[in-house]
Amino acid sequence: AQTVTQSQPEMSVQEAETVTLSCTYDTSENNYYLFWYKQPPSRQMILVIRQEAYKQQNATENRFSVNFQKAAKSFSLKISDSQLGDTAMYFCAFGSNTGNQFYFGTGTSLTVIP
Amino acid sequence: GAGVSQSPSNKVTEKGKDVELRCDPISGHTALYWYRQRLGQGLEFLIYFQGNSAPDKSGLPSDRFSAERTGESVSTLTIQRTQQEDSAVYLCASSLLGGQLFYEQYFGPGTRLTVT
Numbered sequence A: 001a002q003t004v005t006q007s008q009p010e011m012s013v014q015e016a017e018t019v020t021l022s023c024t025y026d027t028s029e030n031n032y033y034l035f036w037y038k039q040p041p042s043r044q045m046i047l048v049i050r051q052e053a054y055k056q057q058n059a060t061e062n063r064f065s066v067n068f069q070k071a072a073k074s075f076s077l078k079i080s081d082s083q084l085g086d087t088a089m090y091f092c093a094f095g096s097n098t099g100n101q102f103y104f105g106t107g108t109s110l111t112v113i114p
Numbered sequence B: 001g002a003g004v005s006q007s008p009s010n011k012v013t014e015k016g017k018d019v020e021l022r023c024d025p026i027s028g029h030t031a032l033y034w035y036r037q038r039l040g041q042g043l044e045f046l047i048y049f050q051g052n053s054a055p056d057k058s059g060l061p062s063d064r065f066s067a068e069r070t071g072e073s074v075s076t077l078t079i080q081r082t083q084q085e086d087s088a089v090y091l092c093a094s095s096l097l098g099g100q101l102f103y104e105q106y107f108g109p110g111t112r113l114t115v116t
Helices: none
Strands: A003-005 A010-014 A019-021 A025-026 A031-041 A046-052 A063-069 A075-079 A090-096 A103-104 A108-113 B005-007 B010-013 B019-024 B031-037 B042-051 B065-069 B075-079 B086-096 B111-115
Touching: A003 A090, A003 A103, A010 A019, A019 B031, A019 B042, A025 A075, A025 B010, A031 A063, A031 A075, A046 A075, A046 A090, A075 A090, A103 B031, A108 B005, B005 B086, B010 B019, B019 B031, B019 B086, B031 B075, B042 B075
Parallel strands: A010 A108, B010 B111
Antiparallel strands: A003 A025, A019 A075, A031 A046, A031 A090, A063 A075, A090 A103, A090 A108, B005 B019, B019 B075, B031 B042, B031 B086, B065 B075, B086 B111
């Protein structure tokens, strides 16, 4: 079975600074998908960014970017110019190529300090 | 358009009672997922529907849990003889398979279940 590990239960960052959230995973598959989801206090899960394993180029969405290291099975999220609205739980997730299995990490609680 | 909706938003039930949780996915989304999120923990994958079929039910925690989907639309998750360890937020997500949007899951707001 696939596993997803987020080793940082809590993190904080000053507003406008940059923060990196770590994620590692374990799989024997070669083609798969990786995601970062954000869950604010409202509980609504929101997709932040996704990465297809067959793509070498790191995904970027505005202030959010990833560092995808396939050989190391690492998938970190970098948030630049942190904003107060970035305060939330962040979950790293693995999606199998068959589409019928998803695995989430235990989450990192990020607090942006004014 | 409307997003994924779930009802009820909160449910308090007594131990031993049955509960039914409902999920209305985004119209046209063929894939539907159920997850359980215990307090302070990550999401635990329960079951996945492709259309009205669930190819793999092994993620369901016990035989007290069952799920169905009809009309490639609404899905219900039923928990029989609830136990206190069933207390959690139950999240539903749907996705449109195919093309570039494959695997982007849209989540509902969840149902918070409390078993007393």
